[in-house]
Amino acid sequence: MPKKPIPYYWSSVDWAKLVDEFPPPPFFDEVMADTSDDALLELQNARFLARMKDAWSVPFYRNRWSAVGLEPGDIRGLDDLEKIPTFTSDDIKTSIEAHPPFGDHQNFALETMTAPLKIQSSGGTSGLPRPTLFDPVAWEVQAIQFARAFVAQGSEVGDILQITLTNSLGNTAWCSSTAAQHWSGLVPLTTGSGAVTSSVRQLELAREWGTAGWVAFGEYMKILAETAKTAGIDLKKELPTRFIHTYLGVDTEGHLRKLLEDAWGAPVYDNYGTHEVGLIGYECQQQNGLHVNDDTAVLQITDRETGRALPDGAAGNIVVTSLHRSVPPIIRYNLKDLMYREPREKCACGARTTKLSGFLGRSDEMVKLRATSVYPRAAQDTVQGDERATGEFICVVENVGTGLSARERMTVRVEAKPEVDEGLLRASLLARLADLFGVAVDVDIVPGGSLAPLTGLGGEGKVKRLLDLR
Numbered sequence: 387m388p389k390k391p392i393p394y395y396w397s398s399v400d401w402a403k404l405v406d407e408f409p410p411p412p413f414f415d416e417v418m419a420d421t422s423d424d425a426l427l428e429l430q431n432a433r434f435l436a437r438m439k440d441a442w443s444v445p446f447y448r449n450r451w452s453a454v455g456l457e458p459g460d461i462r463g464l465d466d467l468e469k470i471p472t473f474t475s476d477d478i479k480t481s482i483e484a485h486p487p488f489g490d491h492q493n494f495a496l497e498t499m500t501a502p503l504k505i506q507s508s509g510g511t512s513g514l515p516r517p518t519l520f521d522p523v524a525w526e527v528q529a530i531q532f533a534r535a536f537v538a539q540g541s542e543v544g545d546i547l548q549i550t551l552t553n554s555l556g557n558t559a560w561c562s563s564t565a566a567q568h569w570s571g572l573v574p575l576t577t578g579s580g581a582v583t584s585s586v587r588q589l590e591l592a593r594e595w596g597t598a599g600w601v602a603f604g605e606y607m608k609i610l611a612e613t614a615k616t617a618g619i620d621l622k623k624e625l626p627t628r629f630i631h632t633y634l635g636v637d638t639e640g641h642l643r644k645l646l647e648d649a650w651g652a653p654v655y656d657n658y659g660t661h662e663v664g665l666i667g668y669e670c671q672q673q674n675g676l677h678v679n680d681d682t683a684v685l686q687i688t689d690r691e692t693g694r695a696l697p698d699g700a701a702g703n704i705v706v707t708s709l710h711r712s713v714p715p716i717i718r719y720n721l722k723d724l725m726y727r728e729p730r731e732k733c734a735c736g737a738r739t740t741k742l743s744g745f746l747g748r749s750d751e752m753v754k755l756r757a758t759s760v761y762p763r764a765a766q767d768t769v770q771g772d773e774r775a776t777g778e779f780i781c782v783v784e785n786v787g788t789g790l791s792a793r794e795r796m797t798v799r800v801e802a803k804p805e806v807d808e809g810l811l812r813a814s815l816l817a818r819l820a821d822l823f824g825v826a827v828d829v830d831i832v833p834g835g836s837l838a839p840l841t842g843l844g845g846e847g848k849v850k851r852l853l854d855l856r
């Protein structure tokens with residue numbers, strides 16, 4: 387017999403209340419269409435104040451906020467949001483180091499276990515990954531966020547959804563499979579990444595079992611398309627693909643999207659999310675900006691230097707406040723991802739939400755080259771847009787020279803397809819990348835496939851585009 391009562395999942399959630407507060411599809415679109423701007427603000431305000439109350443009981447927030455003179459009661463609503471200091475993943479790392487193993491920003495107790503909990507994590511390129519605990523409400527709301535995306539992207543009840551991220555420490559695969567099974571009538575096929583189920587087998591399963599939708603990183607859908615070519619599988623004729631839920635990265639000119647849509651003969655939808663607060667935004671079939679899950683998150687776009695909130699349409703760091711997470715609360719988390727926001731308007735799909743641009747880069751990957759700010763991921767569009775390149779690249783930054791001639795140099799290593807004129811490719815990339823970045827960078831042409839060990843292409847996480855040797 388266990389010494390403590392078991393916190394059963396089935397009785398730990400008030401399900402009727404959950405779906406009333408966070409409508410799953412198709413009800414979310416209707417609810418949002420019927421909610422006035424004032425009513426939405428009122429709803430967000432009420433949830434925000436409840437989360438503030440949770441957060442004041444968490445040492446991480448209490449200490450940070452007290453240090454700047456804030457007291458409970460000073461923040462009366464979202465209008466006061468800017469008075470609250472932001473935090474970054476570095477602050478979480480410090481919290482974990484000072485209070486191992488989970489940090490003082492988590493407000494759960496494994497000793498009492500009043501609700502069933504689950505650990506997921508992210509990051510961890512140096513040291514242990516950042517853990518985040520999920521209680522059933524956080525878990526199910528993040529699944530509802532994904533379900534809204536799948537339905538908006540054209541999923542139908544009974545569709546097989548092939549999820550090519552592994553159900554392991556990261557939560558994208560878990561959110562997708564929970565969303566499919568619990569909240570959208572889809573049948574999750576959890577093949578995992580190419581490391582778990584080979585790319586050929588992924589394609590065979592999709593062909594034999596009839597995969598309608600895919601969850602995958604854009605780069606992996608490209609690998610699958612190349613694998614299909616080698617294996618003699620005709621993607622358009624043999625696979626019944628109807629939609630691809632993906633994460634395109636910096637694709638402002640749409641090169642990667644077009645390449646994938648041409649190869650697969652199916653629409654490709656961009657999405658944006660983060661481990662701690664789930665799927666913040668998703669494209670609908672209009673492919674016209676990302677719908678924000680406005681009932682679960684409040685977004686601010688802030689100036690990279692001053693931290694001040696920017697008006698709609700201006701690009702800056704995205705700062706998120708979760709409206710649904712209590713375990714742990716997430717208040718003004720600076721994700722350091724560059725995006726811009728569009729005001730709430732009725733979309734042709736029927737939903738009426740705030741919208742987000744696609745991903746524009748990571749501000750903590752910014753490299754200063756001769757006083758110019760350069761965002762390495764921005765090279766994606768240029769490289770993907772050149773037919774002679776495989777589309778794979780990595781930016782290598784290093785210190786060169788000594789004394790007065792010491793400087794930082796960035797070299798973009800670009801994979802070429804076989805039998806292209808490397809000199810010509812290099813010359814045109816040199817010119818176009820200098821134009822893009824506003825400063826000259828070096829270009830090295832390398833053989834196709836050679837960068838995978840550096841970018842992590844085909845592995846579990848997002849591909850890396852910056853190798854910082856400074």
Ligand SMILES: [Zn+2]
Binds near residue numbers: 737
């Ligand atoms: Zn829409």
